[in-house]
Amino acid sequence: MAALYNLTAHELSAMLSRQEISARELTESVIARIEAVEPKVRAYLTPTHDLARQQAAEVDERRARGDSLSPLAGIPLALKDILCTRGIRTTCASKILHNFVPPYDATVVSRLREAGAVCMGKVNLDEFAMGSSTENSAFGPSGNPWDVERVPGGSSGGSSAAVAAGEAIIAIGTDTGGSIRQPASFCGIVGLKPTYGRVSRYGLVAYASSLDQAGPMTRTVLDAAMVMNVISGKDPRDSTSVDLPVPDFTQACRPDVHGVRIGVPKEFFAQGVDTAVAQCVREAIETLCELGATAEECSLPSIEYCLAAYYIIAPAEASSNLARYDGVKYGHRSREWAGHIGLMEKTRAEGFGAEVKQRIMIGTYALSAGYYDAFYKRAQQVRTLIRRDFDRAFSQYDVLLTPTAPTTAFRIGEKADDPLAMKLADVCTLPANMAGIPGLSLPCGFIEGLPVGLQIYGKPYDEETLLRVAYTYEQATDWHTRRPAL
Amino acid sequence: MAEYEALIGMEVHAELLTESKMFCGCRNAFGGEPNSRCCPVCIGLPGALPVMNKKAVEHVIRTALALNCTITPNAKFDRKNYYYPDLPKGYQISEYDAPIGVNGWLDIEVDGKETRVRIRRVHLEEDTGKLFHVVGNVSHVDYNRSGVPLMEIVTEFPPDMTTPEQARAYLVKLRSILTYIGVSDGKMEEGSLRCEPNLSVRLRGSETFGTKTEIKNLNSFRAVYRGIQYEVGRQIAMLERGEKVVQETRGWNDAKGQTFPQRSKEEAHDYRYFPEPDLVPLQISEAWVEEIRSTMPELPDAARRRFVQQYGLPAYDADVLTQTRAAALFFEETVRQCNDPKAVSNWMMGDFARLLNAENREIGESRVTPKMLAEMILLIKDGTISGKMAKELFEKMFATGESPRKLAEAAGPQITDSGAIQAIIAKVIGEMPDVWAALCAGDEKKFGFMVGQVMKASQGKANPQEVNRLLRERMQQG
Ligand SMILES: [Zn+2]
Numbered sequence: 001m002a003a004l005y006n007l008t009a010h011e012l013s014a015m016l017s018r019q020e021i022s023a024r025e026l027t028e029s030v031i032a033r034i035e036a037v038e039p040k041v042r043a044y045l046t047p048t049h050d051l052a053r054q055q056a057a058e059v060d061e062r063r064a065r066g067d068s069l070s071p072l073a074g075i076p077l078a079l080k081d082i083l084c085t086r087g088i089r090t091t092c093a094s095k096i097l098h099n100f101v102p103p104y105d106a107t108v109v110s111r112l113r114e115a116g117a118v119c120m121g122k123v124n125l126d127e128f129a130m131g132s133s134t135e136n137s138a139f140g141p142s143g144n145p146w147d148v149e150r151v152p153g154g155s156s157g158g159s160s161a162a163v164a165a166g167e168a169i170i171a172i173g174t175d176t177g178g179s180i181r182q183p184a185s186f187c188g189i190v191g192l193k194p195t196y197g198r199v200s201r202y203g204l205v206a207y208a209s210s211l212d213q214a215g216p217m218t219r220t221v222l223d224a225a226m227v228m229n230v231i232s233g234k235d236p237r238d239s240t241s242v243d244l245p246v247p248d249f250t251q252a253c254r255p256d257v258h259g260v261r262i263g264v265p266k267e268f269f270a271q272g273v274d275t276a277v278a279q280c281v282r283e284a285i286e287t288l289c290e291l292g293a294t295a296e297e298c299s300l301p302s303i304e305y306c307l308a309a310y311y312i313i314a315p316a317e318a319s320s321n322l323a324r325y326d327g328v329k330y331g332h333r334s335r336e337w338a339g340h341i342g343l344m345e346k347t348r349a350e351g352f353g354a355e356v357k358q359r360i361m362i363g364t365y366a367l368s369a370g371y372y373d374a375f376y377k378r379a380q381q382v383r384t385l386i387r388r389d390f391d392r393a394f395s396q397y398d399v400l401l402t403p404t405a406p407t408t409a410f411r412i413g414e415k416a417d418d419p420l421a422m423k424l425a426d427v428c429t430l431p432a433n434m435a436g437i438p439g440l441s442l443p444c445g446f447i448e449g450l451p452v453g454l455q456i457y458g459k460p461y462d463e464e465t466l467l468r469v470a471y472t473y474e475q476a477t478d479w480h481t482r483r484p485a486l
Numbered sequence: 487m488a489e490y491e492a493l494i495g496m497e498v499h500a501e502l503l504t505e506s507k508m509f510c511g512c513r514n515a516f517g518g519e520p521n522s523r524c525c526p527v528c529i530g531l532p533g534a535l536p537v538m539n540k541k542a543v544e545h546v547i548r549t550a551l552a553l554n555c556t557i558t559p560n561a562k563f564d565r566k567n568y569y570y571p572d573l574p575k576g577y578q579i580s581e582y583d584a585p586i587g588v589n590g591w592l593d594i595e596v597d598g599k600e601t602r603v604r605i606r607r608v609h610l611e612e613d614t615g616k617l618f619h620v621v622g623n624v625s626h627v628d629y630n631r632s633g634v635p636l637m638e639i640v641t642e643f644p645p646d647m648t649t650p651e652q653a654r655a656y657l658v659k660l661r662s663i664l665t666y667i668g669v670s671d672g673k674m675e676e677g678s679l680r681c682e683p684n685l686s687v688r689l690r691g692s693e694t695f696g697t698k699t700e701i702k703n704l705n706s707f708r709a710v711y712r713g714i715q716y717e718v719g720r721q722i723a724m725l726e727r728g729e730k731v732v733q734e735t736r737g738w739n740d741a742k743g744q745t746f747p748q749r750s751k752e753e754a755h756d757y758r759y760f761p762e763p764d765l766v767p768l769q770i771s772e773a774w775v776e777e778i779r780s781t782m783p784e785l786p787d788a789a790r791r792r793f794v795q796q797y798g799l800p801a802y803d804a805d806v807l808t809q810t811r812a813a814a815l816f817f818e819e820t821v822r823q824c825n826d827p828k829a830v831s832n833w834m835m836g837d838f839a840r841l842l843n844a845e846n847r848e849i850g851e852s853r854v855t856p857k858m859l860a861e862m863i864l865l866i867k868d869g870t871i872s873g874k875m876a877k878e879l880f881e882k883m884f885a886t887g888e889s890p891r892k893l894a895e896a897a898g899p900q901i902t903d904s905g906a907i908q909a910i911i912a913k914v915i916g917e918m919p920d921v922w923a924a925l926c927a928g929d930e931k932k933f934g935f936m937v938g939q940v941m942k943a944s945q946g947k948a949n950p951q952e953v954n955r956l957l958r959e960r961m962q963q964g
Pocket of ligand 1: 511
């Protein structure tokens, strides 16, 4: 039998409910795996093994009592360290929050806790989710389990690495411009960024409020659906969360794409996209057509301006969201300062990394008097155009298929001196955040031993169609069954 | 000296009377143990999100309607970004270019001359915490006030007010309206109502505007009046000396009666406003506005007119009694129970107001209830107590909250016995025979004086009606 840490949440959930294994056994298996591979993967910033053992024991007790349990009860979980966890350090991979212990749980976290998911710890990310490789983490980059010399993607790279390496069965990531999907692609797992408003942002430390969304990172599509069932739904504490009924997403996981109309936006196969990656994606589209879908090329002309507009809106919101880290209330406080302005200046100079500082400066500039109309306002207008492009496309197609990332995982340090190249890694994923629509990445092949991701875009709040198309493809292929040799 | 005129604008901030804060469930109250009414939202913890308090929005719509504003159907919140330790998020949630109310007005009257003061906007924002500078290099912050709903009311430019008297009248009337409609307690001393006038001076008849200054920390009507008066004088003196007025914010030193520079324009912030992404835009439907309009209480102007008409009060009395809704309600309830409007008005504007002022209390915070005042007035009318006894009794009632009937009984019975009163009258006549002779010779003005002397000699206990009657009787006897 395969090691427990290598199985899917769905398989393990069935074994747990049949009491073939205990949650404690499963947790010990994952802890042992973490101890074995963590020196190479470096996914965890704050492991919580004692808490995990305690939560697993509670699940076992409840099961023994005959309580009805969530399918996620006893499933080992890794949380991106940007979600607030009561009593557990939450750093955002930043020096400025190195000692911050929240007094409350994010809504996503409390829903998973209530479901009985077992928290293995808090995992790495680019500082405040700003980056595509985890290289911007103040605590060092994580390694890609398929090649530890390479990045696991980002910003949710700790989450993707942990799931791919068997250091967690499921993980939660957050996605502001592709931060769930691109690392899922780099690590050969499934990542879903839900529709903006589908999952509560309460307790998700804000990078760009109008773009941020938390979602599942798992080994299979069905696992992602199981997590979605727990974390979705209106939260009275997040005004931007949407009051829509939450379907049983696992019901959408059935192999059926008959009559599904696939649009293939040509802009996503343009320059910068690796030809081998494009080839994998085209083959995946063919596979789906063989299974009963139809596909044709389409166009989203405004996508051309997406990257530029994103790098106005996200930094603008970030410059305001990150203003609260001033050394007054919590987190890092500089030891040398004079006066409260000096305290703030010194604290921020010491606490933030280079990428974060750069984005704060760009955002501050973009919002300044006299520049607002030229930058922020125009970027918002571009956003409207992108949304219209998608609306038009979805009047003709049920889903749009694209590569998730232009390349496979790159080497640690390879793009460190080329910020533009780094940002181009997000070019295929940004539009989902700008338009607020759902996007899913799943493995669709390997190039030189490195996973390639297929991205599926869907209509707002239609995660079900995404899951159905993804599940159908997944069942027809075996990419998701491969495990890295660590 | 050339003739100058001042142009005075006004920014008023009022903390709104709501159960909870603007964007979280913490209780909205004054004072208390520092940082005892705080949560992740109002101290700006990472990840916390605001949720709008509908009641606060309703209060602002109500105010906007009372000030004749147009309601913005798609009002929205914006972030005002600046750094200060009392501002936990590094930005304040406010309203920038789509405030809830716009283009209103308020009519004021000074020395019989009416002026329409146009109001540019009424908007909603959150209050900051409070910073305390402790000795040396240490400061403390209290976030109890952080996130309390705050309403801002701004007059139109160019300003319609030109004198400190008008500015005071505007503020008095505005405060009266806010307390009437129940959105603010109007306490300037506690800072729940804060007023920041801005003003410039220019040569009368000039078409251009002078450089304006803004005055902060004025915490009484008197301070507003004096502050403006001082600042107008200061600016005119500067212009007369050929100096330039500097655009700046000035503080008010009440003890010295002077303004002093606080912050110059060079230090002014670029607030980098942008729409608050954590909140959805407000949808203020016509139905909602109508619902609020239909529950609007009678406003002070209407109440004042009605008091004159219905109760036959002098305009002055009606004006004073309708300045707060609490006073107006107190008056009407008392009249309902004793049916003597003028007597109620006299007590409320006289002894009652004096005692309240001395303790810096509002009418609603007093132990005296309408029932007690009505009962006391009835005791005077039926002759159980004299007016003089009533004055003392009222003070006791104010201090203890004891019912007037009980207090009257405790004070001892009134002297109603004719023989006893006649004896006192005889004694007084014996002490001042000249006055008595003049009265008997037809000098009616001396009658009141004699009554007063008799009452005094009885230590206020004689029944005044009996004193009157017996004095007349004695006069006839010669
Ligand atoms: Zn609070």
